Amino acid sequence: MKPDAVRGHLDGLILAVLEDGPRHGYAIIEALQARSGGRLDLPTGTVYPALRRLERAALLSGSWSTVGGRERRTYTLTRAGRHALAGQRADWTEFSTVVEAVLRPAAGMS
Amino acid sequence: MKPDAVRGHLDGLILAVLEDGPRHGYAIIEALQARSGGRLDLPTGTVYPALRRLERAALLSGSWSTVGGRERRTYTLTRAGRHALAGQRADWTEFSTVVEAVLRPAAGMS
DNA sequence: CGCTATATGTAGATAGCCTACTTATGAATC
DNA sequence: GATTCATAAGTAGGCTATCTACATATAGCG
DSSP states (O other): OOGGGGTTTHHHHHHHHHHHHHHEHHHHHHHHHHHTTTTTOOOOOHHHHHHHHHHHTTTTEEEEEEEEEEEEEEEOOHHHHHHHHHHHHHHHHHHHHHHHHHHHTTTTTT | OGGGGGTTTHHHHHHHHHSSSSSHHHHHHHHHHHHTOOOOOHHHHHHHHHHHHHHHHHEEEEEEEEEEEEEEEEEEHHHHHHHHHHHHHHHHHHHHHHHHHHSOTTTTOO
């Protein structure tokens, strides 16, 4: 999949992964891969800044911890984040409906 | 619908509209509105440059004509454009599958 | 004469994602 | 003991598609 395609939808994808419970960045990237059947392989340079952005927007709260000698920043969905996720899901439904209505071949051409 | 959401998918939408036959820019914008049930209202500053871009990429061919005293630039799908449209449709299918797999709430939480 | 619809376009700004690079530890391999 | 891989988190700089706002022009209506 061409990488740029997630543009505008990345936030929703990250929020959705965190709905299952807190995760750190690296684990979020792996969860995205797993859920997409390996088709979504986002570089760290995309995900980490996005997490910071979502934290600044108060949709996530992050906290440092040390696990096995390694620094981790674990992110948790805030209440606002949960609300934003619901909005993102609604946006996606509308968006995909619109795209399919336009993209689908014109009806009934023999 | 937030306008920026079509990013990365606009080309496919335009190509799909032109599959029905040649149209000029203004008519393309109207067709997009019509097919989307009014939810997709793209500004001219988005569509006209996109048409030029698609023409440069040889996916469309454009030609001037005068209708009712007004200048029109009518665009037609090229063979390459038809091919690109098929690719865009395949891309969309994969993309929407991936997004839905990630965005959909985790399965079977009681 | 002015307003609206039709019709095409440009200029400049924004922002999100990418590529490439940096830093660091633990575990496995040679 | 040295190298390499997996884990873990970031920054810097660039790209480019889309947006906002503006500019231009004709036809038709009141």
